Amino acid sequence: MLLEFNAKLNQIQAAKQSILCVGLDPDPNRLPEHLLDQYPLADAVVAFNAALIEATAGTACAFKLNFAFYEALGHDGWTTLERTVRLLPPDVLTLADAKRGDIGNTARFYAEAIFEQLGFDACTVAPYMGRDAVDPFLQYAGKAAFVLARTSNPSAADFQECDCDGEKLYERVARHIARWDEESPGTAGLVVGATEPEALARLRALCPTLPFLIPGIGAQGGEPSAIATAVTPTGRVLVNSSRQIIYASGAVDFAEAAAQEAEALRARLATHVGPAAFGTGAQ
Amino acid sequence: MLLEFNAKLNQIQAAKQSILCVGLDPDPNRLPEHLLDQYPLADAVVAFNAALIEATAGTACAFKLNFAFYEALGHDGWTTLERTVRLLPPDVLTLADAKRGDIGNTARFYAEAIFEQLGFDACTVAPYMGRDAVDPFLQYAGKAAFVLARTSNPSAADFQECDCDGEKLYERVARHIARWDEESPGTAGLVVGATEPEALARLRALCPTLPFLIPGIGAQGGEPSAIATAVTPTGRVLVNSSRQIIYASGAVDFAEAAAQEAEALRARLATHVGPAAFGTGAQ
Numbered sequence: 001m002l003l004e005f006n007a008k009l010n011q012i013q014a015a016k017q018s019i020l021c022v023g024l025d026p027d028p029n030r031l032p033e034h035l036l037d038q039y040p041l042a043d044a045v046v047a048f049n050a051a052l053i054e055a056t057a058g059t060a061c062a063f064k065l066n067f068a069f070y071e072a073l074g075h076d077g078w079t080t081l082e083r084t085v086r087l088l089p090p091d092v093l094t095l096a097d098a099k100r101g102d103i104g105n106t107a108r109f110y111a112e113a114i115f116e117q118l119g120f121d122a123c124t125v126a127p128y129m130g131r132d133a134v135d136p137f138l139q140y141a142g143k144a145a146f147v148l149a150r151t152s153n154p155s156a157a158d159f160q161e162c163d164c165d166g167e168k169l170y171e172r173v174a175r176h177i178a179r180w181d182e183e184s185p186g187t188a189g190l191v192v193g194a195t196e197p198e199a200l201a202r203l204r205a206l207c208p209t210l211p212f213l214i215p216g217i218g219a220q221g222g223e224p225s226a227i228a229t230a231v232t233p234t235g236r237v238l239v240n241s242s243r244q245i246i247y248a249s250g251a252v253d254f255a256e257a258a259a260q261e262a263e264a265l266r267a268r269l270a271t272h273v274g275p276a277a278f279g280t281g282a283q
Numbered sequence: 284m285l286l287e288f289n290a291k292l293n294q295i296q297a298a299k300q301s302i303l304c305v306g307l308d309p310d311p312n313r314l315p316e317h318l319l320d321q322y323p324l325a326d327a328v329v330a331f332n333a334a335l336i337e338a339t340a341g342t343a344c345a346f347k348l349n350f351a352f353y354e355a356l357g358h359d360g361w362t363t364l365e366r367t368v369r370l371l372p373p374d375v376l377t378l379a380d381a382k383r384g385d386i387g388n389t390a391r392f393y394a395e396a397i398f399e400q401l402g403f404d405a406c407t408v409a410p411y412m413g414r415d416a417v418d419p420f421l422q423y424a425g426k427a428a429f430v431l432a433r434t435s436n437p438s439a440a441d442f443q444e445c446d447c448d449g450e451k452l453y454e455r456v457a458r459h460i461a462r463w464d465e466e467s468p469g470t471a472g473l474v475v476g477a478t479e480p481e482a483l484a485r486l487r488a489l490c491p492t493l494p495f496l497i498p499g500i501g502a503q504g505g506e507p508s509a510i511a512t513a514v515t516p517t518g519r520v521l522v523n524s525s526r527q528i529i530y531a532s533g534a535v536d537f538a539e540a541a542a543q544e545a546e547a548l549r550a551r552l553a554t555h556v557g558p559a560a561f562g563t564g565a566q
Contacts, residue, residue: 027392078361128410
């Protein structure tokens, strides 16, 4: 029997034959003009998200909201997050991409805001401060924290590729996370960029059962074929795409274009990873 | 001539003979009861902060707001941040302790929210994702980003003390930050915990001119005497204390108790670091 978060992931992925996560990252400068003409900015963001959710919820196993795009809305940001979360249907997982990382006393407040107040199923967490910063996010049964291991951005290598006593920093981080997960089983995962197939393979070997959240497909240059190495019968993956889907068209047909792009990407991912990626749906 | 942020820091510290930064981290469970009886939670937080600011602004050279405590207020959080920032007088520096760290495209939104919308003078940034994640915060003349180097929490050593090709990870981070600062001079600083005097000394030797934000005094166990090694005629420091000051009393006299605690700590810090810490006030 899988533990709660992974069981839900397994079941949704099997039902939809999808490992695709759609990133709802509404850049105010890239919203369709007809929405900006029609609504104040915060309402335009919610209308944009609502249409994207409706268009892609049948295809996506998860939606990820990057908090930066909401905080940029100032005091309307949190409400816009809340309104968007309420629009997400029950048959998807909800991910808060906030990359929080602070001392234990403080991290508890972040975890409470994300898991309890906003009700997300999972979130991203930064590892630099060590276990104190991660642990409060691993204390919620049924929730999961995806910890940054090897990220997809161009400068990720600055520190993550450092050689630490014979292993790379990202490998050390992953080994620690796997160990902490053993104490709160099923609550941890890793963020690993699609831009680094070698890191994906190394980390899957180190952490055979942790779920991976994989950004970097599309605008950042990662190829769907690259992620096959991270997929095993026990190792689930979620592949995120944001810009490629949500800005597939900037015109009135944006939602339709997003639906087509999402379905095409879902199918390409399914081809590359094969049936092993979707599990059996068994819980 | 010093560059903008450091010049302002220098001038305020000289005028007040203070390197003390007061952390406004309002834990809803620790607010004075009479405020909670009198106001709804968000208003109680603002009343708490207002009294603390009035009581300690003569003593503090800066105030630091940790975003976790505001996000825990849900949709009232951002407004509470904004209301608190508006209460801060012009003769203090304002620090956003948000520890953000994301890819460049996204980090720009965080920087815009913190520096432009909320109007903070400085913020904290997490280095794990490398230069992309830090650079957007170094593009604001007159503002500063304090990047996590060696933090004060118990598990900081998990990764920060890793040996990376002969140096510790926190040293490598600091060397990179110093180099990035050369390209946008005066915009970077480091976060270094008071709990680690050896790291303070090592980092000051590596980065003689970067300002240091030093947490970990008081509740976390750091001693004011430990920070002397980080102070030089060219190297400014800001020493943060939150819980020790703002919860000095939980009763109606909390602001008065905070004022006494802040002044006592300011004086102790001044004794330990000596006149070199305050500069000349010259700009």
